Amino acid sequence: MLSSLLIEKNKERMGNIFREHIIILILFLPFLNAGCAKRDIFTQDNWIDLSYDFSEETIFWPTSPSFHKESLFEGQTEKGYYYSAYKFCAAEHGGTHIDAPVHFYEGGNTVDKISVKQLIGHAVVIDISQKTIADPDYQITKEDFLSWENKFGRISDGSIVLLKTGYGKYWPDRKKYMGTDKLGEEAVKELHFPGLHPDGAKWLVENRNIKAIGLDTPSIDYGQSTYFQSHVTLFKANIPAFENVANLDKLPPKGAIVFALPMKTKGGSGGPLRIIAHY
Numbered sequence: 001m002l003s004s005l006l007i008e009k010n011k012e013r014m015g016n017i018f019r020e021h022i023i024i025l026i027l028f029l030p031f032l033n034a035g036c037a038k039r040d041i042f043t044q045d046n047w048i049d050l051s052y053d054f055s056e057e058t059i060f061w062p063t064s065p066s067f068h069k070e071s072l073f074e075g076q077t078e079k080g081y082y083y084s085a086y087k088f089c090a091a092e093h094g095g096t097h098i099d100a101p102v103h104f105y106e107g108g109n110t111v112d113k114i115s116v117k118q119l120i121g122h123a124v125v126i127d128i129s130q131k132t133i134a135d136p137d138y139q140i141t142k143e144d145f146l147s148w149e150n151k152f153g154r155i156s157d158g159s160i161v162l163l164k165t166g167y168g169k170y171w172p173d174r175k176k177y178m179g180t181d182k183l184g185e186e187a188v189k190e191l192h193f194p195g196l197h198p199d200g201a202k203w204l205v206e207n208r209n210i211k212a213i214g215l216d217t218p219s220i221d222y223g224q225s226t227y228f229q230s231h232v233t234l235f236k237a238n239i240p241a242f243e244n245v246a247n248l249d250k251l252p253p254k255g256a257i258v259f260a261l262p263m264k265t266k267g268g269s270g271g272p273l274r275i276i277a278h279y
């Protein structure tokens with residue numbers, strides 16, 4: 001009698017211990033998963049560099065000074081070790097770069113004032129590369145955004161919208177990429193490349209809650225723009241733009257995460273941008 005009572009008690013105790021372990025496992029499972037997922041991200045290959053390198057060949061706006069690098073020292077020192085250091089100068093708006101809102105809107109954020117949170121987000125990649133084949137002056141409209149949403153769902157709050165015009169494949173051929181390889185004021189009216197239509201910019205700002213926008217051309221407004229109204233509309237809403245973004249053809253329409261971290265120039269209207277994505 002006593003022994004069967006002890007067996008029952010033991011069973012009950014074992015049952016309790018088992019239940020406690022299951023509960024602990026269930027409670028901590030999400031954290032274990034999150035830990036694994038984080039480690040996985042850094043060992044996976046699906047990281048995409050969306051930045052071009054900076055060199056004398058890098059494309060800048062035809063009226064801007066381009067990238068220039070000079071050696072301060074390069075070679076063996078007297079003490080026997082190798083040493084190299086360079087200095088560079090460049091306009092803010094060339095190569096893969098950010099336009100801070102102050103670029104076209106007085107009082108808008110300077111590059112150092114844009115929060116890190118605004119520069120990291122889920123990518124929405126709008127592919128209009130078929131339309132730009134026939135029309136290098138194509139401007140992305142509200143309809144392009146709506147047709148993307150028809151297939152992939154509403155552009156969610158906090159998205160970073162990337163416009164894939166297909167012009168990335170022309171980099172660094174100035175003539176194909178911008179419509180002209182001339183420099184200076186004369187070149188500006190010969191610029192031809194796609195961009196965001198001012199009505200498209202207005203629709204995005206008024207109807208969707210995006211963090212930033214970017215594209216694979218030299219400017220968010222198309223090449224023939226003279227009033228740069230898409231810049232103005234976006235920047236008035238403190239939405240920065242990334243220009244000359246590389247490798248957009250390697251990103252899926254949705255599901256990628258973007259990290260776009262520019263050089264933090266105090267009071268800057270833009271600057272070199274290292275933009276990467278993971279999908």
Ligand SMILES: [Zn+2]
Pocket residue numbers: 093094097098099243270
């Ligand atoms: Zn710019």
